[in-house]
Every structure is written in structure tokens, then in C-alpha cells.
Amino acid sequence: MSDDVSRGAAPQGGASHDGASQDSAPQPKGAQAGKGLTRRALFKGAGAAAAAGAVFQQLDALAKDAVPQAPRSQGPGKTKITLEVNGTKRTVAAEPRETLLQVLRLPLDLTGAKPVCDRGQCGACTVWLDDTPVYACTILGVEAEGRKVTTVEGLGTPSAMHPVQDEFVEKDALQCGFCTPGMVMSAAWAVKQHGKELTEAQARAACAGNLCRCGTYPHVLSAAVAAAKKGS
Amino acid sequence: MKAFRFVRPSNGREAADLLASTKNALVHAGGVDLLDRMKERVDEPDVLVSLCDAKGLDQIRVEEDGGIWIGARVTLAQLADEATCRRFLPTLSEAAGLAASPQLRHRATVGGNLAQHTRCGYYRHASFPCLKRGGDSCPVRAEGGVQDTAGIFGNRDCASAHPSSLAPVFGSLDAEIVVRDAKGERLVPFAGFWANPAKGRASDTRLRPGEVIEGVRIPPRDTKQFVGYAEIRQKKAFDWALVSCAVRYETDGEKVTSASVWFGSLAPVPMRSVAAEEALVGTVCSDKSAAEAGARTMASATPLAGSKYKVALGKVALKRALAAARERA
Known part of the structure; x- marks a missing residue:
């Protein structure tokens, strides 16, 4: 489990900023022994990224003395978000209040998805999030972190259309x-x-x-x- | 939208702890309703406690006793598509599949559907006075108010109509809402979850500050259930129900022995019709008994000038829901 978790959950950015005071937390018996991976390192790697919940639960069961980790917090100022857009990893700095649509259009300069109603009522901002159509105006950019976004630009190009x-x-x-x-x-x-x-x-x-x-x-x-x- | 901090607890317990220790925080799941309200500045939280990373809350599972647990972050698309829901809760699946659009169904969650605020245009427009936002009266009831989506029951103080079409289905299935706060978890019977409108009370639920919906539980049944759902709206696609109706009943092989009838979009909160239930029990379910049940329900309606048509619509919705229940059986 440990190797998979530490690899699979390795976040694309900004995930290791909390829990810096946990270095002296006792090592639970048997956890990750012999794998050269301490629980501290695991937490550092996993941060509060997607897989962390399961990790916490399992480790909690092993170590009653575990010091609780603060859930990850972003903003209100700019925070780093890495997401896969049209097959390419992109990292941007955005405030949590910025919608995915804003993140796509302004820092990423992908202006295919259109801001029209900005209330999830018209569909002009439709993109795929993990291959499922959603309104980019009703999703926060921070929610798309580590996920796959496909815009109309990623579907085809003028010379090679879908x-x-x-x-x-x-x-x-x-x-x-x-x-x-x-x-x-x-x-x-x-x-x-x-x-x-x-x-x-x-x-x-x-x-x-x-x-x-x-x-x-x-x-x-x-x-x-x-x-x-x-x-x- | 006002700037806010975005916090990502990894489970419901952490979310409840955060809510207990954080000022001016709101729970975020799909964000469909919440972001709308924040964009209009009807809500201005400093912190969003998001369930986006919360584990387990995106699952539908059959419990040991045969009950079904639906996590708060389960989407309407999951309800519509997942085999467990389609098979065991067909009316819920149907209502979810009819709601909104594919894009919204992929985002809108069960918790958000239950906790969403009224879609009343006056409530959502800060330039109008509104009882729910602390004003003295309801602009829907005032001279010239737009009343065509207004409620026809319980509308003396506020004429909003509860928008959820899943709610009447949950009501008809005797669902319990799984609510958590920092002290622990509690089960709220569906009927006890709702709060009638009052001055300054924005929410339609009895959720208290610091509480988060973790899921919904549908109790098991060991006898044959007849279930049906119907909704009526202006457009076939991408529209709100003007009225929705969900029914569940049991029979002795012929006559109805017990019935549960719930309506959406007729009152400020989801509405059970005891009058309809009483009318159905002892009859053989038919269009005739449905008409009687509808008439008895509507006997106590108090429609406004612009929402009178909902009286007729409600009767039709009930007739169609009962017919659907008979056909499904």
C-alpha cells in the first residue's frame, strides 16, 4: 500500500505546506517497516491530497498516538493549482474563488469555453472534467487540481478536427x-x-x-x- | 464573489470538526447552488469546508439490514445511472435522471439537493426585500408579484416552492438524513428535517450551524412496495418541476393497506399529503381513487392568483405517479 499511496497521491503542487511540526511523531509499529518510508515522509508526500483520507484512517488504526493532521487549506489568496489540461500538465496560481472557467480563460488562455450566464444555465462553458461534461462556471479551479480537463481546443485543431x-x-x-x-x-x-x-x-x-x-x-x-x- | 479560504477535510468527521472551529463557514459539495448564491452575494462565507476530497461520501451501498446508504456527495448522475439505485430505488433514479442537465447532474449532489435554498427569484436578487433574507414581507405575495412558480400550501408568510424533486421521493421512501456535528452523528427522520419559512431564515432545513449532511439512509422493506414518481414542467429538457409527486404504497393483494404521498414544488418545504394517503387506504388503486386523493389534498390549498393552475397540476401529478406505480408492479 505505502509505495502505491506515496506515488499515486503525490500531489502536483502546494500539498506539503501543512503539518511541519509532525517530525517527532512516533513511528507506529509495523507501519512501512523495512520500506525506507517513514510515516512522516508518507504524510509529506501524500499531504492532504486525494488519497490522504484512506491513509489517515488506516494509520489511525495502527497508531493511536498519531497526532491529527490539519486538513489542507487553500487561499483566500492565490494558491498553486496543477491540472492536466488537454493532455498537458499546467500549473497556475489562482484564488479559490476563481471558477474553473476563469482559470481556463485567463491564466491558461484557453478561450474556447465561453462565459455567458455564469450560473450553470446555458452550457456555453461546457468542458469535460475527467471525461465527463460539466459547466466550468459552476466548479472552482481548486477543485480541478490533479484532475483531467478537456476543452474544445483539446478535442481537435483546425487542421485535424474531431x-x-x-x-x-x-x-x-x-x-x-x-x-x-x-x-x-x-x-x-x-x-x-x-x-x-x-x-x-x-x-x-x-x-x-x-x-x-x-x-x-x-x-x-x-x-x-x-x-x-x-x-x- | 467575495474571497474565501477553501478547506478540504478528508471525511465527514473532519468536516464537522472544522465547522465547529471555524467562523462564517459553509459546507461545499457540488457547488451548483452555493456558488450561485455566492456570486449574487446572497451568501458571503469566509471559509468553504468542501467535501470534494471527503472519502466514502460518494458511494451508494446496500447495508447489512438491507437498507440503502447514499453519501452526501453522490451525484444525481450516479443516482440515475448506478445499478444499485436503479434496481432498489427506481423512483429516486427516475427523478434524478429527469433533473437539470447532464452537466449539472454530474456535479449536483444529494446533500446539496436537500440543503439548496429556494430558487425563488426574489430571494436570489439582493435588491428585493424578502422575508427569508430578513425583510418584512414576501414580494411574491405583493401586488404585481411574479407568482407562477409560487407555492399553494403554507404560503401565508412566504410563497416560495421547494425546488427539490428528489425530496418527495426521499419522503415517500421514509428516508432518514444522516447529519453529523463535532459531537457525533444523528439520524433525522425526513419529515423532521424541514423548517417552515420565517423572517431571516434562509435555509429550508433544520440543520444547525456546525452540522453537515453525511448521507441519506433508506430503510429496508420486507414486503412488496408499489412506487411511482411523476413531475410536470414547462419544458421536456433542462427545466424545474412545476410540481412533482412521489408515492409508495402496499396492498393486501388487492386493496391499498398503507400509502405515502409526497409533493415537491407546492409548498416552501417538501409536502406530505396525509389526506391523500387516507383517501387511498382501503381502495383498489385506480385513476378514480387517485382523483379522490387529489381532490382531498387540494381541498386545503391556498393558491395565489398566479399559481392557481398548480391545484389542477398537483392532481394530475398524483394520478400519474400512482399510475406509474401500478405499471411498474
């Missing part, structure tokens, strides 16, 4: 284009989920959270179904 992007052009699935990046992310998710068998009803359900004031819906749905047939 089949859904291709079909949006082919089927004339946009007018003003403001909802398009979000709509593409939802349509591409539908294709990913259902593959070649994607039906129009499934595409419709997947795009239900994306509003288009120009009313391009029928073309969007036919683009999604056509892209699915082509395969991606």
Missing part, C-alpha cells in the same frame, strides 16, 4: 457560434458514450444542457449522429 467539429461545419450546425464550443463538447460526449449507434434522441439528451438562441438544434443533432457514424 469528427463532431467536422460535421458541425458540414451540417452548418452554427450561426452566431457562441454556444458552439459547449455544444460540440456535449455532442462529442454523446458520440464517445454511444459510438456508432448514437441515436438522435441520445444526442438530444446529451445536448439538453446547452442552449442555442439561434435555434441550430436540428443541425447540431444531425451533426452529432453523422459524426458518430463516421467514428471517432
Whole structure:
């Protein structure tokens, strides 16, 4: 367990700032013995990152004398966030109050996801968080730490478009284009989920959270179904 | 949004300890409702105690006694998709799958759904006076107030309508809310979880400062249950229910022996209709008994001019929920 935890939970930044007074905490018998890994080092590595809860619980059982670790705290000022955006690890400094949408657009300069309603009601900021579509405006940047974010820029490029992007052009699935990046992310998710068998009803359900004031819906749905047939 | 500190406890116990020792802190899970309120500056916490890293709270599991435990951070998408929920709690799965949009269902949590504040437009707009925000009266009830989503029961002081469509389902299943504070855990019966509107009381729940929802528990049943859910809304996709209704009943093979009927979006808090339950017991469940149960429920309604239509809608929702229960069986 210890090796996996220390590796798997190794945070991408800012996770080792708490618990500095724990150096003298007694070593529980049997814990990590012979692996050259002290509990202190483990905590240092794991910090309060995602896997720490399980580690705490297991070690608590081993060591009644364990000094409780303070849960990790970030902000209110800028804090370091490392996340995987479109396949690349990126580290930014942002305040906890900054939404994922703000983090993507300002420090990361990925302006595909659009700020429109900023209230999770329109879908223009749709991105994938760990391969699942979400509204980037209803998530805090700090929550995306260590997670995988895919924006419309990561789906395809003008010279190598994703089949859904291709079909949006082919089927004339946009007018003003403001909802398009979000709509593409939802349509591409539908294709990913259902593959070649994607039906129009499934595409419709997947795009239900994306509003288009120009009313391009029928073309969007036919683009999604056509892209699915082509395969991606 | 005002700046805040973001704290990430690793379990419910740590979250409760943090809430006990931190001033002006709010619990954060999916953030769907909370961030909206913070952006509008209806809420301005100094600290968010986030459950985003809390272990175990994102699970649905069958307990030893056959009850089902649903963690506070379980998403609506999980309720809609996970086999345990689909199989054992089909009405909950159905209600969750109908709610909001895919993007929101992937974020919105069970705890947040129960603790969300009213979606009343006046409550969420700081420039209007609002009883819940400490004002003297409810602008919905005032001359010219927008009343089409208003409640038709318990609306004398505040005409908000509780927005949760999961709530009536939880009510119909006799759910218990698992609440934790620094001293420990307690189980709150569903009906006792809700607080009627009062001046300055923003929350619709009886959660006290320092308490966090850890999960919801659905008790086991050893007899056949008929369960149904129906909601009516303006749009087929991505819309709030104008009225939702969840039912559960048992029969002796023919006649209803016990029934549980709950409505959402008709009152400031989720509403049980004892009148409907009494009307159903002893009858063979049918559209006719459903109509009688609906009529008895609505006999005590106090609709506003703009929300009169909800009287008819509520009756239809009940009829459809009971029909769904019969069909599922």
C-alpha cells in the first residue's frame, strides 16, 4: 500500500505546506517497516491530497498516538493549482474563488469555453472534467487540481478536427457560434458514450444542457449522429 | 464573489470538526447552488469546508439490514445511472435522471439537493426585500408579484416552492438524513428535517450551524412496495418541476393497506399529503381513487392568483405517479 499511496497521491503542487511540526511523531509499529518510508515522509508526500483520507484512517488504526493532521487549506489568496489540461500538465496560481472557467480563460488562455450566464444555465462553458461534461462556471479551479480537463481546443485543431467539429461545419450546425464550443463538447460526449449507434434522441439528451438562441438544434443533432457514424 | 479560504477535510468527521472551529463557514459539495448564491452575494462565507476530497461520501451501498446508504456527495448522475439505485430505488433514479442537465447532474449532489435554498427569484436578487433574507414581507405575495412558480400550501408568510424533486421521493421512501456535528452523528427522520419559512431564515432545513449532511439512509422493506414518481414542467429538457409527486404504497393483494404521498414544488418545504394517503387506504388503486386523493389534498390549498393552475397540476401529478406505480408492479 505505502509505495502505491506515496506515488499515486503525490500531489502536483502546494500539498506539503501543512503539518511541519509532525517530525517527532512516533513511528507506529509495523507501519512501512523495512520500506525506507517513514510515516512522516508518507504524510509529506501524500499531504492532504486525494488519497490522504484512506491513509489517515488506516494509520489511525495502527497508531493511536498519531497526532491529527490539519486538513489542507487553500487561499483566500492565490494558491498553486496543477491540472492536466488537454493532455498537458499546467500549473497556475489562482484564488479559490476563481471558477474553473476563469482559470481556463485567463491564466491558461484557453478561450474556447465561453462565459455567458455564469450560473450553470446555458452550457456555453461546457468542458469535460475527467471525461465527463460539466459547466466550468459552476466548479472552482481548486477543485480541478490533479484532475483531467478537456476543452474544445483539446478535442481537435483546425487542421485535424474531431469528427463532431467536422460535421458541425458540414451540417452548418452554427450561426452566431457562441454556444458552439459547449455544444460540440456535449455532442462529442454523446458520440464517445454511444459510438456508432448514437441515436438522435441520445444526442438530444446529451445536448439538453446547452442552449442555442439561434435555434441550430436540428443541425447540431444531425451533426452529432453523422459524426458518430463516421467514428471517432 | 467575495474571497474565501477553501478547506478540504478528508471525511465527514473532519468536516464537522472544522465547522465547529471555524467562523462564517459553509459546507461545499457540488457547488451548483452555493456558488450561485455566492456570486449574487446572497451568501458571503469566509471559509468553504468542501467535501470534494471527503472519502466514502460518494458511494451508494446496500447495508447489512438491507437498507440503502447514499453519501452526501453522490451525484444525481450516479443516482440515475448506478445499478444499485436503479434496481432498489427506481423512483429516486427516475427523478434524478429527469433533473437539470447532464452537466449539472454530474456535479449536483444529494446533500446539496436537500440543503439548496429556494430558487425563488426574489430571494436570489439582493435588491428585493424578502422575508427569508430578513425583510418584512414576501414580494411574491405583493401586488404585481411574479407568482407562477409560487407555492399553494403554507404560503401565508412566504410563497416560495421547494425546488427539490428528489425530496418527495426521499419522503415517500421514509428516508432518514444522516447529519453529523463535532459531537457525533444523528439520524433525522425526513419529515423532521424541514423548517417552515420565517423572517431571516434562509435555509429550508433544520440543520444547525456546525452540522453537515453525511448521507441519506433508506430503510429496508420486507414486503412488496408499489412506487411511482411523476413531475410536470414547462419544458421536456433542462427545466424545474412545476410540481412533482412521489408515492409508495402496499396492498393486501388487492386493496391499498398503507400509502405515502409526497409533493415537491407546492409548498416552501417538501409536502406530505396525509389526506391523500387516507383517501387511498382501503381502495383498489385506480385513476378514480387517485382523483379522490387529489381532490382531498387540494381541498386545503391556498393558491395565489398566479399559481392557481398548480391545484389542477398537483392532481394530475398524483394520478400519474400512482399510475406509474401500478405499471411498474
